[in-house]
Amino acid sequence: MECFVLCSIQTARWHSVFLSISLLLITYLMTLQRGNTGHGECERTEDCRATIGTEMETQLPPHEGDELSVVDMHTGGEPLRVILSGYPEVKGDSVLAKRRYVREHLDHLRRALMYEPRGHYDMYGALIVDSELPEADLGVLFMHNEGYSTMCGHAVIALGRFAVDYKLVKEPQSLETQVNIHCPCGLVKAFVEYSGGRTGGVRFLSVPAFAFATDVTVTVEGFGDVTVDISYGGAFYAFVNAQRFGLDVTKSRTRDLVDAATAVTNAVKSQVKLHHPTSDDLAFLYGTILTDGNDDYSTDPTANVCVFAEAQVDRSPTGSGVTARVALQYHKGLIQLNQTRTFQSGATGSRFTGKAVEETKCGDFKAVVVEVAGRAFYSGVSRFVQEADDNLTHGFLLNLDGGHKF
């Protein structure tokens, strides 16, 4: 009897321990099933994910000020961050005046979008603005790691698609839709392929391009006297065969190519005075393009690497650089009108084509209209925010040689 009672009590104890463990286990499993997210209304993990997804689309995290929304694209690997919202009104009665305005009053937004943590050293951006030209479909300001460019071919190729896809121009009627883009250097005409409801490759006719000076000798720190050509394709570039530095644009270390090109840029900036017939705003050296030296006409591709702004490396063959290089080749009698050449990026191997299509003038310079063609792709959309107590929110660049830049 005594044993029966004791044994019953013991059995009851075991039952209650078993029951408690079971309850705990069931609660734990239910929590797991709910995703343990705090979204009590969703019963299953998939429902919770869907709920979070919907909320992510509509709800921003804690922040102060306006969000900055963008569409990210790339052309031959070179990024283009197209800014959709977040900028205040850009004042100025011309695209060039607007470029001066953003440099003086809104540069913190360039740094926020181009620099880390939202961008990176080699990020590139486009801000769509109104144009004073009646024939322009849109105006654009270009931005990079140092400031604001006057021309950007890879961006024009991407913006051509963007303008059609985002209905900045009327519905495409034919296999090619024209988009007139007013860049700081002038009106650039882009032609966007359109078929089966999708936009595709883009060709553009740039502003008059000309050889500014050939066989100019400058003294380059670390390399001695170097002979360069200087040409304009909406922006000024110095051109040098990479062999001069014992380098190969497709095989050498990018660091070595950047160092040589940057040294040339510094030398030309300090030793050669540039001028442009239509505006002083255009009269500056944007960068140096190292080439493989294959400038005689050939159906084979010719490679180059463009180092522009503050030692920024173009992943694409550089639309404005191709324009300037074609003008230089034409000036030297190495190519004829309508002879198409293929230009390959030494950085990624991506390709553009380029040809001179018409002779023209730019002030006293004999110039050519150059057509460049390439293809851009979409890579994403983002909504960026800033928190007032984040002291890195305005952007910074990590300097590999030490320190950082804000």
Ligand SMILES: O=C(O)[C@H]1NCC[C@@H]1O
């Ligand atoms: O394609 C271009 O013309 C541009 N790419 C980056 C540097 C140049 O602005």
